[in-house]
Amino acid sequence: MSKSLIVYGSTTGNTETAAEYVAEAFENKEIDVELKNVTDVSVADLGNGYDIVLFGCSTWGEEEIELQDDFIPLYDSLENADLKGKKVSVFGCGDSDYTYFCGAVDAIEEKLEKMGAVVIGDSLKIDGDPERDEIVSWGSGIADKI
Structure with missing residues (x-):
């Protein structure tokens, strides 16, 4: 049986729900x-x-990309993780009214790629409240690529 780890940072609960x-x-x-x-x-x-x-990480900030507060320490130390060749994927919640809609997703994915992790599937950027069917469908697609 395949084994997965889902790590999330959530302030309002949306990313936790996702x-x-x-x-x-x-x-x-x-x-x-x-x-x-x-x-x-x-x-x-x-x-x-x-x-x-x-x-999974939400995006905050209007002037620049801000990761969810709890996620920042992990993000800042990701280079110390042994993820080279490891399959990874990224999702997050944001607000499309902001300039950097789900910018945290892009920042995390970019850092993982630079570290040599293998990003599978397209990242998922959720606008506002998470919708179960959309997220389960995305997750199923990622699961099929493991």
Whole structure:
């Protein structure tokens, strides 16, 4: 059985809900899921025995891209994670009225690619409240690529 880790940072609860929907999609595909708040994860946890690691982070800020507060320490130390060759994917919530809609998703994905991680599938950028069907569908597509 494949094993996945879903790490999320959420302030309003939207990204946490999205992470739960992704977990549901993976479980429907009989993939073992560990769902963790970013505050409960260290960079050492990221490469340990997982077939894929998914990162969920909301975007804040109008003048520049701001990652969700709890996610910043993990993001800043990602270079220390053993993710080279590891399958990863990124999702997040934002507001399309802002200049950098879901910019955190782009920033995380770019950093992971520079580290040599293998980004599978297109990232998911959620505008506003998470919609279950959209997210489960995206998660199922990612799960099929593991």
